[in-house]
Amino acid sequence: EPEVTQTPSHQVTQMGQEVILRCVPISNHLYFYWYRQILGQKVEFLVSFYNNEISEKSEIFDDQFSVERPDGSNFTLKIRSTKLEDSAMYFCASSRTGVDTEAFFGQGTRLTVV
Amino acid sequence: GESVGLHLPTLSVQEGDNSIINCAYSNSASDYFIWYKQESGKGPQFIIDIRSNMDKRQGxxxxxxxxxxxxxxxxxxxxxxxxxxxxxxxxxxxxxGFQKLVFGTGTRLLVSP
Structure with missing residues (x-):
């Protein structure tokens, strides 16, 4: 069964450092998303991406965040200067169409900022 | 956002029982709903969906x-x-126009053998 894969599974970084979280969406999917989940809280939408551009972003997704699809398979989330409060699980998801279809989630990257 | 980590509603049932998990959603204009299951340390996993023109769907x-x-x-x-x-x-x-999931706060289901 096709799946969304994320690397690394756990990333520890010092405050102020840049991190890049990587995702390989399902191959025939066209819509890509990043969500985050602070420990014990609900999953929060960060950004959606289609046709090589951001289609929607939340208020969480400020100038410190950026997304990129550098090639035909990877989808990355970059945090330029990490803060302690960026510590969370980051989930990548992809869907075949933009609406009315399920999004498939990866296993997540646990980001710990120290 | 609202912190619900230590106050996650919990439903405890015995194996073989039927479970009912409830959710209140926020936007009357929402037209598509999904239930996800999240096991410890894993990403949300799709269970079942329903469109707003339906009132029941079985899987x-x-x-x-x-x-x-x-x-x-x-x-x-x-x-x-x-x-x-x-x-x-x-x-x-x-x-x-683009899929943006808005998640509820979650319910923990504990099933005892």
Whole structure:
């Protein structure tokens, strides 16, 4: 069964450092998303991406965040200067169409900022 | 955002019982709803979905009921098994043209053998 894969599974970084979280969406999917989940809280939408551009972003997704699809398979989330409060699980998801279809989630990257 | 980590609603059932997990959604304009299951340390896993023009949908051992009048969604799991133990989230989608899931706060289901 096709799946969304994320690397690394756990990333520890010092405050102020840049991190890049990587995702390989399902191959025939066209819509890509990043969500985050602070420990014990609900999953929060960060950004959606289609046709090589951001289609929607939340208020969480400020100038410190950026997304990129550098090639035909990877989808990355970059945090330029990490803060302690960026510590969370980051989930990548992809869907075949933009609406009315399920999004498939990866296993997540646990980001710990120290 | 609101912190619900230590106050996650918990439903404890015995193996073989039927479980009902409830969810209140926020936007009357939402037109698509999904239930996700999240096991410890894993990403949300799709269980079942329902469109706003339906009030009931059945899957394998699961049924979702939608009451648009009171903006309420429920997930019924028949013959609950220990492997069903997880946190269950409902998610709604606003018609923004692109899929943006808005997750509810979640309910922890604990199934005892």
């Amino acid at each position: 394998q051992r699961v049924t979702v009921l939608l009451n648009k009048t009171v903006k309420h969604l429920s997930l019924q799991i028949a013959a609950t098994q220990p492997g069903d133990s997880a946190v269950y989230f409902c998610a709604e989608i606003y018609d923004t």
